[in-house]
Amino acid sequence: MPIEIPIPTVTQVIFLVMALFTAACGLMVVISRNLFHSALFLVGALFGVAAIFVLLEAEFLAVGQVLVYIGAIATLIVFAIMLTRGMMRGRTSPMNHVSGRGALGALVFFVALLAFLKKVPWPEQAQAIPVDESLIAGLGDKFVTTYVVAFEAVGLLLMVALIGAVMLARDR
Amino acid sequence: MDWLNLIVFPILRTVVLFLVLLTGFAYLTWFERKLLARFHVRYGPNRAGKFGLLQPVADAVKAMFKEEIVPSHVDKPIYLVAPALALIPALIIWAVIPVAKDTPAIADVGIGFLWILAVAGLESYGLILAGWSSNNNYSLLGALRSSAQMISYELPLGLFLVSILILAGSFSLVELVDNPRAWWEWLWLWVAFPFFFICILAETNRSPFDLPETENELVAGYQTEYGGIKFSLFYMAEYINMITTSAIMATLFFGGWRGPFAEEIVWLGPVYLFIKVVVLLFLFVWVRASISRPRYDQLMRFGWKFLLPVGIVYMAITAVLAVLLK
Numbered sequence: 001m002p003i004e005i006p007i008p009t010v011t012q013v014i015f016l017v018m019a020l021f022t023a024a025c026g027l028m029v030v031i032s033r034n035l036f037h038s039a040l041f042l043v044g045a046l047f048g049v050a051a052i053f054v055l056l057e058a059e060f061l062a063v064g065q066v067l068v069y070i071g072a073i074a075t076l077i078v079f080a081i082m083l084t085r086g087m088m089r090g091r092t093s094p095m096n097h098v099s100g101r102g103a104l105g106a107l108v109f110f111v112a113l114l115a116f117l118k119k120v121p122w123p124e125q126a127q128a129i130p131v132d133e134s135l136i137a138g139l140g141d142k143f144v145t146t147y148v149v150a151f152e153a154v155g156l157l158l159m160v161a162l163i164g165a166v167m168l169a170r171d172r
Numbered sequence: 173m174d175w176l177n178l179i180v181f182p183i184l185r186t187v188v189l190f191l192v193l194l195t196g197f198a199y200l201t202w203f204e205r206k207l208l209a210r211f212h213v214r215y216g217p218n219r220a221g222k223f224g225l226l227q228p229v230a231d232a233v234k235a236m237f238k239e240e241i242v243p244s245h246v247d248k249p250i251y252l253v254a255p256a257l258a259l260i261p262a263l264i265i266w267a268v269i270p271v272a273k274d275t276p277a278i279a280d281v282g283i284g285f286l287w288i289l290a291v292a293g294l295e296s297y298g299l300i301l302a303g304w305s306s307n308n309n310y311s312l313l314g315a316l317r318s319s320a321q322m323i324s325y326e327l328p329l330g331l332f333l334v335s336i337l338i339l340a341g342s343f344s345l346v347e348l349v350d351n352p353r354a355w356w357e358w359l360w361l362w363v364a365f366p367f368f369f370i371c372i373l374a375e376t377n378r379s380p381f382d383l384p385e386t387e388n389e390l391v392a393g394y395q396t397e398y399g400g401i402k403f404s405l406f407y408m409a410e411y412i413n414m415i416t417t418s419a420i421m422a423t424l425f426f427g428g429w430r431g432p433f434a435e436e437i438v439w440l441g442p443v444y445l446f447i448k449v450v451v452l453l454f455l456f457v458w459v460r461a462s463i464s465r466p467r468y469d470q471l472m473r474f475g476w477k478f479l480l481p482v483g484i485v486y487m488a489i490t491a492v493l494a495v496l497l498k
Contacts, residue, residue, distance in 0.1 A: 036304060040250070043297075063286040071293020078300055079319060082312065136283075136343065 015055055022048030036081050043074045060136055185278055189266055197411045198228035204457050211461035238400035243306075246397060250305035255398065255405035258298025262412040265291045269419050270346045272429050272441030284345035285337050288420060289330055292375060296322040298409065299377075303394035314393025317468065318377060324475040325374035325381075331483030332368045335490040336361065336424055341498075349428040360493065365425050367482055369455070372421065374475070376413045379460040381471060418452035419445065 008016070025045035032038045046069045053062035143151045202217065202224065209216025217224030242248060267278035268287050281287060296319045303315020339357050340348045353361075374381040395406045422428055426448050429441030466474070 037250075040301075059281055059283050060286070063283050063290045067286060067290040067293055071290060075293070075296060075300075075319065075323065078297075078304075079316075079323075082300070082304055082316060 011055065015052065018048050018051045018055065022052070036078070039074065039078050039081055042077070043070055046070050046074060060139075182278055189278070190263065193263060193266070193412055193415060194408075196415050197408050198232060200411045200415060200453060201231070201407075202228050203453065204460075207454070207457045208461055211458075232404075235401050235404040240401070241399050243397055245307045247305040247307065250301050251397075252402075254298050254302035254305060255402045255409075256298075257301060258295075258409040259405050259412070261291045261295045261298075262409050262416050265416050266419070268345050269416075269423055270349050270428055271445055272438050273350070273435060276346050281344070283343050284348075285333060285343050288345075289333060292326060292329070295375070295413070298406075299394045302398065302406070306394070306397035308397055310391045311394050311396050314396070318394060321374055321377075321381065321471065321475075324472060325371045325479070328367065328475065328479040328483035329371040329375060331480070331487050332364050332371065333424075335364065335483075335487045338487070338490050338494050341494075345423055345428075349423060349430060354497070356493075356497065360490065361425055364486055365421070367479060367486070368421065368425070371479065372417045373456075373459065374471075376417055377410060378414065378456060380463040380465045382465065414453060414456055415449060418449045418456070421452055422448035 022045050025041045025048060028041040029038045029045060032041060046065060050062045050065040050070070053059070053065060205227070206216040206224070217227040220226035220230050242251065265288060268276055268281060268284040270276045276284075299318045299322075300315050303311045303313075303318075306312070336348075337343070339353075339361065340351070342348060342351070373379075395403055398406060422445060428448075429445045431440065431444035431447075433440055
């Protein structure tokens with residue numbers, strides 16, 4: 001009996017490469033012994049996710065990912081490490097006293113994600129998705145109509161965090 | 173054949189674009205040295221070739237044949253990757269800039285504006301990594317300064333971009349240039365240009381905001397431990413960034429490829445863009461020759477206490493104008 005080997009399409013190959021890259025980077029974030037390297041692998045993993053967004057033709061999400069996560073949050077992390085650790089001596093162990101609880105948490109999260117994947121009725125056929133411009137406009141519209149309370153609440157939260165940071169950092 | 177449009181043409185365009193940019197970089201160094209010399213009442217490079225025109229070639233050959241030195245105390249993979257990371261954003265930002273009627277450099281994505289902002293956010297990585305991996309206090313200080321400066325000035329830059337976006341009403345840079353603007357829009361845009369230009373100066377680490385490499389206090393900042401072609405890559409990144417940001421400013425504020433007859437004769441578009449870019453580059457050099465470097469705290473205070481509020485007020489007024497007049 002001949003074994004049927006599924007030949008992946010180009011898109012699938014690209015997806016596999018990007019997914020493997022993302023997963024490998026994610027793993028390296030956890031097991032790297034140098035905190036700075038961990039941060040850089042995190043940037044790599046975020047890039048992988050952005051690439052997968054591009055593959056799914058969600059350019060807005062991809063650019064948003066690069067802009068917010070890589071351009072701002074990861075920069076902040078790298079910055080914090082540079083300011084606080086000894087430059088090259090920052091050897092850290094990937095294990096610490098909460099690693100057991102961490103593993104448990106990760107497992108629970110994984111199971112929850114699996115359950116979520118099973119539960120959601122994924123549409124067989126993709127619906128027509130509004131592209132770019134109308135998508136962004138629609139998103140903005142939703143922010144100031146349906147989700148205005150949540151939007152304002154997030155704004156308030158950020159404001160409080162900002163003031164708190166200033167309070168902590170000012171000269172006394 | 174779809175192949176041709178999907179793979180062959182974009183690659184060809186990319187190669188041409190890179191060649192143009194790298195040549196542009198080489199002759200921008202000559203242009204700057206010549207101009208600075210004129211400002212200083214000197215001659216500038218005049219030995220290699222007519223008017224010193226072969227000077228960039230000589231410099232390139234020299235940089236390439238220099239010995240590759242990797243200091244023993246550096247974090248090697250990051251140390252080697254950092255110069256490339258500094259250069260890449262400067263090159264890829266070009267993808268969305270329109271060079272002629274309906275023709276972007278590489279692709280007309282619907283998110284041109286966000287692309288610019290996102291890639292600008294990546295620019296600080298090359299410098300941060302270089303400074304950290306060099307394992308040298310001067311390098312680290314330079315990198316910290318540069319990243320703090322870039323993050324601070326990205327905020328007002330983003331606010332001004334958002335204001336321009338509100339006026340344009342479209343995320344695509346191609347459409348931005350194609351759509352006609354009312355006279356008051358042009359005037360209101362030009363009000364923002366000086367502030368935008370200041371932000372760009374800080375983003376590109378150009379004088380007077382070249383604090384990351386202040387040679388008299390930090391040796392050469394983040395690039396202290398680099399030599400030969402690796403140093404040249406940082407140099408290249410800085411100058412190509414100048415060209416790129418000039419093209420962006422020409423596109424946003426001065427109509428990009430637009431000019432007399434550019435609509436009918438397509439090849440005039442790149443020519444007009446080139447002229448506008450050269451004028452803006454002259455402005456870069458002029459500023460470098462005329463204005464002295466501020467202190468670091470002055471720089472930060474200016475960014476946070478002046479430019480940021482100006483950006484917010486400008487954005488608010490722009491939104492009101494757009495609602496009332498459009």
